[in-house]
Amino acid sequence: MKEELREEIRRVIKIEGECRGVSIESPLNYVELNYEKDKLMAIETILKEFGIPGKDETKVLAKYPIGCMTATHLVIKDFLDWSDDDVEKMGYALPQISFIVRTLSRYFISVERTFQESSNYWKKHFTLGKLVPVEIDIDKKYLILRIEGYMTNPIDCKLFTGYFSRMISYTIKAKEVYGEEVECSHKGGDCHQFVVRWKD
Numbered sequence: 001m002k003e004e005l006r007e008e009i010r011r012v013i014k015i016e017g018e019c020r021g022v023s024i025e026s027p028l029n030y031v032e033l034n035y036e037k038d039k040l041m042a043i044e045t046i047l048k049e050f051g052i053p054g055k056d057e058t059k060v061l062a063k064y065p066i067g068c069m070t071a072t073h074l075v076i077k078d079f080l081d082w083s084d085d086d087v088e089k090m091g092y093a094l095p096q097i098s099f100i101v102r103t104l105s106r107y108f109i110s111v112e113r114t115f116q117e118s119s120n121y122w123k124k125h126f127t128l129g130k131l132v133p134v135e136i137d138i139d140k141k142y143l144i145l146r147i148e149g150y151m152t153n154p155i156d157c158k159l160f161t162g163y164f165s166r167m168i169s170y171t172i173k174a175k176e177v178y179g180e181e182v183e184c185s186h187k188g189g190d191c192h193q194f195v196v197r198w199k200d
């Protein structure tokens with residue numbers, strides 16, 4: 001691992017704000033499900049150097065510094081030599097393996113309801129930033145979500161792009177759902193803004 005990445009990990013784990021353990025555990029579950037066992041163990045060894053718990057030590061509902069989640073994404077991407085698209089793909093898979101998502105499935109009865117509840121959903125996961133439902137147009141088949149007051153590392157934006165797309169795909173009978181980040185606080189934007197579109 002390059003020294004710049006180590007420095008970035010040391011920086012993000014000091015960011016104020018918290019996530020639930022599920023946000024650390026789920027990406028590690030994804031690695032376990034999709035790669036050989038030794039990959040997960042190697043990633044956990046690196047995380048432990050930074051004081052970040054492994055999959056089995058993480059308590060899903062306990063609170064951890066939010067940078068532990070970001071650092072987990074960074075270590076996974078670096079160790080498995082992933083592209084940004086691979087991170088987005090993991091984001092798309094995570095709701096499927098998240099304990100919290102399963103317990104909140106009552107929210108996802110319609111795309112409008114999911115859209116309206118998205119702020120509460122964010123609050124259950126994170127104490128940093130807020131998720132704002134901006135606009136929904138069922139006829140034109142798109143919605144816009146915004147994350148305000150959230151600065152970690154751009155890797156999280158990739159992850160959320162996939163994650164939001166999957167959450168929306170649960171609620172609509174569309175063949176294709178695709179999300180895109182159209183504005184980003186890491187690139188001088190006022191917020192992170194995501195457009196999710198779907199096609200029948």
Ligand SMILES: [Zn+2]
Binds near residue numbers: 184185191193
């Ligand atoms: Zn962003």
